[in-house]
Amino acid sequence: MSKELLSGAELVVRTLEYLKISTIFGVPGGAILPAYDPLYDSPVRHVLARHEQGAGHMAEGYAQATGELGVVIATSGPGATNLVTPLANALMDSTPLLAITGQVASTAIGNDAFQEAYTVGLTMAATKHNYLITDASEIPQIIQEAKYIATTGRPGPVLVDIPKDILNQKVEWIEPTHKDLPGYKPTLEPNPKMVQQAANLIKKSKKPLLYVGGGIIHSKSNNELFELATKHNIPVVTTLMGRGAFPDGHELCLEMPGMHGNYTATTAIQKSDLLIAIGVRFDDRVTANPDFFAQNAKVIHADIDPAEIGKVREPQVPIVGDAKSVLSGLIENLNDFNSDYSDWLEEIKTMQNKHPLSYNQEDNGPLKVPFVLQEIQKLTEDNAIVVSGVGQHQMWISQHWNFIEPNTWLNSGGLGTMGYALPAAIGAQAAYPDKQVLALDGDGCFQMTCQELITASTENIPIKIVVFNNGNHGMVRQWQKIFYKSRFSASELTHHTPDYVKLAESMGAVGLRITEKDEVIPTFEKMLSINDKPVLIDCVVDPDDLVFPMVPAGGSNDEIILNNEDLKKL
Numbered sequence: 001m002s003k004e005l006l007s008g009a010e011l012v013v014r015t016l017e018y019l020k021i022s023t024i025f026g027v028p029g030g031a032i033l034p035a036y037d038p039l040y041d042s043p044v045r046h047v048l049a050r051h052e053q054g055a056g057h058m059a060e061g062y063a064q065a066t067g068e069l070g071v072v073i074a075t076s077g078p079g080a081t082n083l084v085t086p087l088a089n090a091l092m093d094s095t096p097l098l099a100i101t102g103q104v105a106s107t108a109i110g111n112d113a114f115q116e117a118y119t120v121g122l123t124m125a126a127t128k129h130n131y132l133i134t135d136a137s138e139i140p141q142i143i144q145e146a147k148y149i150a151t152t153g154r155p156g157p158v159l160v161d162i163p164k165d166i167l168n169q170k171v172e173w174i175e176p177t178h179k180d181l182p183g184y185k186p187t188l189e190p191n192p193k194m195v196q197q198a199a200n201l202i203k204k205s206k207k208p209l210l211y212v213g214g215g216i217i218h219s220k221s222n223n224e225l226f227e228l229a230t231k232h233n234i235p236v237v238t239t240l241m242g243r244g245a246f247p248d249g250h251e252l253c254l255e256m257p258g259m260h261g262n263y264t265a266t267t268a269i270q271k272s273d274l275l276i277a278i279g280v281r282f283d284d285r286v287t288a289n290p291d292f293f294a295q296n297a298k299v300i301h302a303d304i305d306p307a308e309i310g311k312v313r314e315p316q317v318p319i320v321g322d323a324k325s326v327l328s329g330l331i332e333n334l335n336d337f338n339s340d341y342s343d344w345l346e347e348i349k350t351m352q353n354k355h356p357l358s359y360n361q362e363d364n365g366p367l368k369v370p371f372v373l374q375e376i377q378k379l380t381e382d383n384a385i386v387v388s389g390v391g392q393h394q395m396w397i398s399q400h401w402n403f404i405e406p407n408t409w410l411n412s413g414g415l416g417t418m419g420y421a422l423p424a425a426i427g428a429q430a431a432y433p434d435k436q437v438l439a440l441d442g443d444g445c446f447q448m449t450c451q452e453l454i455t456a457s458t459e460n461i462p463i464k465i466v467v468f469n470n471g472n473h474g475m476v477r478q479w480q481k482i483f484y485k486s487r488f489s490a491s492e493l494t495h496h497t498p499d500y501v502k503l504a505e506s507m508g509a510v511g512l513r514i515t516e517k518d519e520v521i522p523t524f525e526k527m528l529s530i531n532d533k534p535v536l537i538d539c540v541v542d543p544d545d546l547v548f549p550m551v552p553a554g555g556s557n558d559e560i561i562l563n564n565e566d567l568k569k570l
Helices: 008-018 033-039 052-066 084-092 119-126 136-151 164-168 192-204 214-218 222-232 263-271 323-333 342-354 369-379 392-400 421-431 443-449 452-458 474-483 500-506 517-529
Strands: 005-007 023-026 045-048 070-074 097-103 129-132 157-163 170-172 208-212 236-238 253-255 274-278 298-303 317-320 385-388 437-442 464-469 510-514 535-540
Touching: 005 008, 008 033, 008 136, 008 164, 023 052, 023 421, 033 097, 033 164, 045 421, 045 452, 052 070, 052 084, 052 097, 052 421, 052 443, 052 452, 084 097, 084 119, 084 157, 097 119, 097 136, 097 164, 119 129, 119 157, 129 136, 136 157, 136 164, 136 170, 157 164, 192 274, 192 298, 192 317, 192 323, 208 222, 208 263, 214 222, 214 323, 222 323, 236 263, 253 263, 263 342, 274 323, 298 323, 369 392, 369 437, 369 464, 369 517, 385 392, 385 421, 392 437, 392 474, 421 437, 421 443, 421 452, 437 443, 443 464, 464 500, 500 510, 500 535, 510 517, 517 535
Parallel strands: 023 045, 023 070, 070 097, 097 157, 129 157, 208 236, 208 274, 236 253, 274 298, 298 317, 385 437, 437 464, 464 535, 510 535
Antiparallel strands: 005 170
16 A cells, blocks of 8 residues: 655645644745645644735744744745844744745756745854755654754744755655754753852852843743742842743842843842843843943853853853753752841842832823833733834833733844834734733834734734834934934934824724823723724824933943933033
8 A cells, every 4th residue: 555645845734733833924935835735724824924024023923922933934035035034033032933935946046046045044144053955755854853943942043945846746754753963952951060059159149139031931930030039039130031030010020120221120230249140141231331240240140052151241150051940959959048138138129219210291291101101001911912113112111011921021132123013913912812912112113014914904813003103213313312412314204104093994903093191091991992903003102202221332330321311411
């Protein structure tokens, strides 16, 4: 009896089904078209984006919200090159992503064929790993390997490029098996001696500080972090990518440090005598000038990626390992330790009282983003997923929104990709159709991927979008105001601003608008009552508002600009 022969395209779809992938995002085209035919009969849901970059960000949003693999599919040439930005974004933010791209026929590779691009070469610097498949029989095994690489160790994007003739080639289905991959063996369990050394440093410390990032969320170790912090009364700062790893509102949570972090979080790092850094990479937005960063502190640095250890700051105790295992080891080694950091906590409380985050919303004045955020949060659920674009609004959200749970704050932290919010929110809502998903975006960011609103409408994905409309690229304008004598070169968007309400309506969504303080609550109540289609609010906000606190790039965290008065001293 002859065995069933399947095309490479059928193997792609069957492997996705085998790996229990329920949703993928993509845009069809000539080279990948063979894979779209078996998708027609597959239970795998395909969400048709309007642009491959949007599809990539949708897959990222799906992955960031679930902690599981996001999958995007695109054709050769421009389809693949349009994925470079979401791939690079996923690499920077450690997001598990699988990209499957079509390629021109094997015999045409290198001949400048129609829609040919050297996808493997172009994406090498933007992926954790990539493959060019040369035989259809390889497809199941390679796609499984790609998933394994993308989701283990430090998560990241993996690309699989498949020529069109390979997609049409007929072979037998061979169930993929787990194989050891030479050169790829992530270290999950930390060295016990290093963990013991770290515990000893904590015992000797007078001003310890837990400095944690996205690694806590990726390793699902927020419970271990909470246990360690609360048992020993160690305060916690959470980076931009670590928001939600430790619950905001808890007395030990100092929230975000760095360039636009709050005064207490940034200053606590500077005054600490021991930084317990777990799942962070000492990003320049936190450290500013590394020569002046936490000069009084010894450093414990634990990360699953050995390349990050010592890259910016040399630690006294380096630990390579999964954050969950590291935290569990510290908890065990500190089991009998009775800490007393009351003086340190009192010093921190004094900082908080002296320099709290603040804003001034006048009754008849222009809307301030922090005020709008405060009002929105009153109406949303604690586990609502908040997705942000990049710029001023991103910083205000991180400052003023209370994140209680991990995987509820999605943004482009490392690459800073404008246009991320809307498609990423679509991906998150596709993963969790019953959750509140809010895309809080700037008008500059929104204009970069606004066409994906059609995707949300067509696919019945009822996300809620707020466009903070200040008529300019806000963060660019802020820097121009401070450092370029208010010479607003190419940062203003007011000359041909679209009517966002009409734009939303033209794309099958509901469009609303807010211009005044007393419109905020009723308009948001109306937005949240509509659950059968996307809703967009054009929220017109103060174009002159600035994000504070602020540490200038390359400056010292000891020199924090707190307000407009501080600007005058520059």
